[in-house]
Amino acid sequence: MSEPIPSPTAPDGPVATHCPYCALQCGTRLRAAGHGDAAAAAPVAVEPDDFPVNEGGLCQKGWTAPSLLRAPDRLRTPLVRDASGRLAPVSWPEVLDTVASRLRAIRAAHGPDAVAVFGGGGLTNEKAYLLGKFARLALGTSQIDYNGRFCMSSAAAAGTAAFGLDRGLPFPVTDLAEADTVLLAGANPAETMPPLMRHLGRAGALIVVDPRRTPTARRAALHLAPAPGTDLALALGMLHIAVTEGIHDRDAVDQRTTGFEAAWRHAAAWWPERVERVTGVPVPLQAEAVRMLAGSRRAYVLTGRGAEQHSNGTDTVAGFVNLALALGLPGRAGSGYGCLTGQGNGQGGREHGQKADQLPGYRSIADPRDREHVARVWGVPPGRLPGPGRSAFELLDRLGTEGGPRALLVFGSNPAVSAPDAARVTRRLSALDLLVVADFVPSETARLADVVLPVLQWAEEDGTMTSLEGRVLRRRRAVSPPRGARSELHVLRELAVRLGEPADRYPEEPRLVFEELRRASAGGRADYSGITYERLDAGEALYWPCRHTPDGPAHPGTPRLFLDRFAHPDGRARFQEVDHRGPAETLDERFPLWATTGRLLAHYQSGSQTRRVPELMRAAPEPTVEMHPDTAARAGLAEGDLAWVQSARGRVTARVGLVPTLRTDTVFLPFHFPDGGRANLLTGTALDPRSKMPEFKVSAVRVVPAGHRATRENTGP
């Protein structure tokens, strides 16, 4: 693995690109046999690159990603639901005409907001950007949001409020290896991002906050296991200890922050014994964690979905940010706060305009100056841009209802599996007049669609992705797409033209889209204007913001943010006034257990990709529910039995796995599986008031053997 990275343009050489899955974006090299049609069936070989984030490593998902390129049920032709209700093949011109005319009709009858768009955090920057532009201009709708709401939106809201800017990691991943102590709050990278553990493994000590004893927690020097939904109490308590023990960084607080006093007044109420009672984390362990962080020269606090996916997710992240600020970590070289973004382009996907309240460059759609800038780049008057729309779940929940959208275009997402209260969302999707899904495999959402558009996947396309560290990366085409599949950029252009837009407003060449994205982001918080394909192809490591410098030397990008000042006008970070509140649901006799959801090593997100990889299916073939042996015994269940897990919203059938390290009041379900195994049949729709993140991590449930009769009797409407 020491041979040099071949030039990506070398003919017949391996192509340097990145793994299709998570936000770590491990560097890989793909080697495809043959060219053109002959290559379409030939195997593709992958090798990990000696790229900084993965250092020649890959997890099982990355190693097996090429088999996704040969998925037997790959979509190869557009499909339209025919009179008999079947999805039947049609030609591209036909399908584009059909979709455009139906969109026009719905818009004419119900107004532009009757058409909605749902994007994804896996789309390239170019696709996310053009999708946002297409929604605002070609459709004229405010109703666009994306599945990143279900991912890191709480961290984004808390980070923006604290620092004035949201970049998942405001430092390179490799900095983590130099740390003395890293606290991971609600993150399990040993399963969800294995190569990240190479860096964390070199750090001095890990502190893991997780109700479950995950593989990551097992590698920790200290594992704090709060009861589900009590993470914020723990964060407040840790701040309390830092202050009462006098080990917080008073100078950093005085010189670089505002709002400490107000935040402290809430943390003051969380003395260690009270925190212990609420969270179950013993007082000495709370104190040990704070002392380890405070006693380190270099320390990081990182949050993941476990802290973020709650109805108080933004406040919970803010609680951990407050702790980091009190210890003087953010803004100090070699220390800091960060969020471990989940989806492949979860970072770039939230910056370029597929979010209901955003325009490219992390601009606000409500800010007149931001609107003016973007409108100028798009060549339209600012008044043509709609205002902010509904957030992801609010949008999905209004589909097909009075006054809600009647048509939905889905790009790069599978909400029938990944959205909360999945049965309800599936009903809403089914109530639409028109559901159009662009995907490369028949996902569960695609199966509900009226129109399915076969599009390209990772190794078949060019573009850029922005990884969890804010570094912009080139995704490169290594193989030819199957005949019949078209790029999303092409689809958007063709639809836009049919909706009356000028063709040159929708380039279908990724490089041209990126050139426009550069201009649109210029001067914004996420400024990409100094980044070019040429610089990226030359191997430059460019982190945003990276400004265009027409007269001077090229801007080097910003690997480390906040070292001199935070991004608020006064240059200071802001403590946030937060207090703990419990989950939206409480346990009772009907639903006496907490269900928490998450990911397995072998699968990614809704599983629509990884469930098509035989090797991964062998590793994790079916829905499971993990529980403590006592919990199982009380429910009359044993290892390997099929259980029904029931919440107020729905029921999941899953295979029982006994995990003696689990809390007896908590069961765990992965959310990668379809149909009756969808963990999101259980999850609720309580949303965080700031980020609109649903409460994926805590639902009140009961567990019974599958087929148990009492369940049906007790089940409410």
Added chain:
Amino acid sequence: MSGGSDKRDSAGDVVIVGGGPVGHRLAQLMARHGHDHGGTLTLLEAEPVRPYHRPLLTSVLDGGLRLDALRLPQVPGARCAPDTTVTGLDRVRRRVRTASGEEYPYDTLVLATGAEPVVSPVPGIRTASGRLLDGVTTLRTLADCARIRGDRIVVLGGGPLGVETAVALRRSGRDVVLVHRGPYPLDRRLDATAGDLLVRHLTSLGVRLRCGRSAVRLAPGELVLDDGPPLVWDSFVCCTGVRPRTRLARAAGLAVRAGVVVDGALRTSDPRIRAIGDCVEGSGRVPGPLATGRDQAEALAAALTGHPSTGRRPADVFRPRLAGLPLGVLGTPETAAAEVVTYSDPARGRYARVSVDAAGRVSSAVVVGLPEALATLTQLFDAHRPLPADRLALLLGRVPAGRPAAAAATSPSDVVCHCNNVTRGALVHAWHGGSRGVRALAGATRATTGCGSCADEVRRLCAQLSVTEPAPAAGPPADEGVDDTYDLAPHPGDRRLRHDRAPVDREAALP
């Protein structure tokens, strides 16, 4: 607490008398839930300062916090009037009168007047004019904290407040003597074994104990006990209990016994008037545990705002702050438990006695020196959940066996590389197939290429195989020692486990 039963009870203008933590909590929660009937919310406090965290007074005493760090957050939308002493109630006109002659009309009045310290009647504690001797103080307010001076402190009373106060003052470096009439401090809460461990902890902190002793006479700077030499003091802190503050309720003609009498909805004998916290009759067995007051505030806030009550039944948890000694008492020890589990390891300062009911739930417990057990038992007790079947693992705070990451794989089906799901059997097979080193095995099986943490184990396996099964003569050369691609750093040790991994005392009593 039937919090939800009187929903939509129009609270109107609400006046809360008493700005202690409980009164403040009520105001805060009412504001949070939305006190939205157009009524006002007023908090009247007799102390001259804005509401503060009373439970943190010991953090001031031990030097951890400055006085001003105790202030509670402002309550948005509520009027807060410190230094306002309520002198009387006009229940007919529904008005509150204050010492300055102001009147506050109310639709709903909440008494949160708290408790006042009982000064022990030690001869000499008061001057001829009835004032406390100079240097003598009770400990209930910020002002009391500020009165403590000098290095030599005598604390009278070994109840919760006395013990916490003695510990906090000792931590601040003062010379502290704790005088207690009972055989050991907290003797009303702890059995003798737990009491013994507490005594050892206090002694190790440097708190000098005079248990089984009574104060006979107090003179300036000197306390005479019923036995032994007199104690010299700069400050004498009287922690001899509190009593509900009921003067206002009594004068207004409300039903009062030791405290203000309330029904299940916290109503006094006047339905317009509620009472919460330490002023309430029977609020906690030993007056003072804030948890009870907090729970009452939560229930009442829900009732007055029509907010759904959490319906949580307050459990009796006693968890004093003792500087490093995890000690807790859950419930009231009973004689008739279905099962009693006892663990006693006095040499290491550990003790637990857990009474379990017929349904397997904690009915009461005393736990000392077992932090994880205490935290877990408290959660189970609060939630009325059964104990795990493995009582010993619970008491030891052990992470039970099951999928240990660090344990070496021994059977062919054991997974060595979790990131790539590679079993020991697959590695052995690849080794026999000619992959004689970490790097070659990585190429053949992908083991070690994920997080890299199994590299050591794979290397050990190679070493083992090359001893037990010599390489075939024509096999490719092994590549050990040339591999620097992988992260070979050992995992950070499991510090917590190491800490707790003191050898289990086989002689520990486990009836």
